[in-house]
Amino acid sequence: MDLVEEYDSPLYVYDESTIRSMARDFSGSFSNAYVNSRVSYSFKAFASPALAKILEEEGIGVDIVSGGELAVARMAGFPAGELNFNGNNKSRQELEEAIAYGIARITIDGFPEIDLLNSVAGEQGIRQPVLVRVSPSVDAHSHRLTTTGILDTKFGFSIETGHAELAIEQAIEAPNLDLRGIHFHLGSPIFELEPYTEAIAYVMAFAADMRDRYGLELHEFSPGGGFALGYKRDALPLPISDYANAIAEALRAGCDAHGFDEPLLIVEPGRALIGRAGVAVYTVGAIKEIPGVRTYVSVDGGMGDNIRPALYESEYEAFSVNRATEAPDGQYRIAGKYCESGDILINEASLPKPKPGDLIALPASGAYTVAMASNYNMVPRPAIVMVADGEARLIRRRETYDDLLATSKV
Numbered sequence: 332m333d334l335v336e337e338y339d340s341p342l343y344v345y346d347e348s349t350i351r352s353m354a355r356d357f358s359g360s361f362s363n364a365y366v367n368s369r370v371s372y373s374f375k376a377f378a379s380p381a382l383a384k385i386l387e388e389e390g391i392g393v394d395i396v397s398g399g400e401l402a403v404a405r406m407a408g409f410p411a412g413e414l415n416f417n418g419n420n421k422s423r424q425e426l427e428e429a430i431a432y433g434i435a436r437i438t439i440d441g442f443p444e445i446d447l448l449n450s451v452a453g454e455q456g457i458r459q460p461v462l463v464r465v466s467p468s469v470d471a472h473s474h475r476l477t478t479t480g481i482l483d484t485k486f487g488f489s490i491e492t493g494h495a496e497l498a499i500e501q502a503i504e505a506p507n508l509d510l511r512g513i514h515f516h517l518g519s520p521i522f523e524l525e526p527y528t529e530a531i532a533y534v535m536a537f538a539a540d541m542r543d544r545y546g547l548e549l550h551e552f553s554p555g556g557g558f559a560l561g562y563k564r565d566a567l568p569l570p571i572s573d574y575a576n577a578i579a580e581a582l583r584a585g586c587d588a589h590g591f592d593e594p595l596l597i598v599e600p601g602r603a604l605i606g607r608a609g610v611a612v613y614t615v616g617a618i619k620e621i622p623g624v625r626t627y628v629s630v631d632g633g634m635g636d637n638i639r640p641a642l643y644e645s646e647y648e649a650f651s652v653n654r655a656t657e658a659p660d661g662q663y664r665i666a667g668k669y670c671e672s673g674d675i676l677i678n679e680a681s682l683p684k685p686k687p688g689d690l691i692a693l694p695a696s697g698a699y700t701v702a703m704a705s706n707y708n709m710v711p712r713p714a715i716v717m718v719a720d721g722e723a724r725l726i727r728r729r730e731t732y733d734d735l736l737a738t739s740k741v
């Protein structure tokens with residue numbers, strides 16, 4: 332409540348100790364399960380220089396997907412040796428910037444990128460370490476995540492179509508690329524372990540085939556991210572250590588089966604690392620009761636700062652900040668302030684009857700919220716504060732109208 336008084340709402344509040352404990356949970360769980368592993372946080376879930384600093388202190392790497400995210404990492408002085416670059420359509424300029432910064436590895440995801448990257452690396456006089464991203468559509472009757480949905484995606488070279496093989500062959504032949512291994516990412520959020528273990532077995536068999544045919548050396552292996560996050564009380568994910576044990580076991584089994592030395596394992600959590608550390612706080616404004624139907628409770632944010640419910644029907648819980656001790660008396664639909672009927676944050680939130688001026692908080696709002704924020708309706712994007720040791724510090728100020736107009740001309 333004091334924070335909203337000071338910084339206004341909507342307000343995003345991140346808790347530094349939760350970030351650190353999740354970072355340690357990931358690095359501890361994976362290094363327990365598989366010593367030669369590293370955790371590389373997917374910056375797109377929430378990219379901020381303040382966060383990059385914390386991750387650096389915790390020994391966590393950062394995965395970027397654009398030149399803009401590289402600029403954020405650079406602002407924090409984030410070590411280039413801990414940076415990876417993913418994405419299905421990186422531009423020449425982005426690749427030039429990343430290589431100039433000395434980025435540790437780049438995951439190739441598309442045929443034009445092989446030539447482009449080879450030429451950019453050549454111009455800068457280096458041999459760039461790379462991974463090739465494959466898409467492991469396996470046997471359709473195994474699991475819902477491994478049906479044609481995986482073949483029909485813009486990401487990765489499909490193993491099934493033979494494109495992955497061609498990409499590996501070309502990457503090995505490119506003189507300025509140093510192919511370090513294979514990457515895949517199945518999507519998210521993944522609440523089960525089987526998609527990882529099945530895909531790892533399949534990709535390791537593919538890697539063995541590529542070694543036999545083209546001399547592929549498997550120094551590094553990444554099964555991506557996608558670890559689930561508990562957005563709601565009734566859909567809690569498995570502990571991180573379960574993912575770590577299952578992935579480590581599947582990778583070791585693949586190495587044993589195909590005679591590989593154990594490669595470096597790189598995991599790329601996004602939402603599961605940062606999601607729980609962030610809370611969104613809104614102020615209730617207009618309330619519209621439709622007798623016999625429902626009550627719409629409008630707040631001062633919405634799809635401009637959290638588009639996930641509108642974009643993919645994501646669900647959140649809500650609680651009343653200023654009336655936390657009162658029992659809920661019904662279900663209320665939490666609507667945003669944006670001019671779209673689809674701008675609904677929560678379809679049915681259990682709350683004590685909201686009144687204008689109440690503060691409502693949405694926990695587990697730290698991932699893909701402010702990261703995806705827009706200025707739709709020309710609404711300035713919210714402030715973000717980081718709380719540590721009982722102290723709050725502003726890590727991004729609220730935008731002003733001047734910020735919104737800075738790029739326009741009459």
Ligand SMILES: *Cc1c(COP(=O)(O)O)cnc(C)c1O
Pocket residue numbers: 373375376417516518519520555556557558599600601602603
């Ligand atoms: C988005 C992404 C991730 C992170 O996904 P989460 O669901 O946030 O864990 C990891 N790897 C790649 C390649 C991604 O695109």
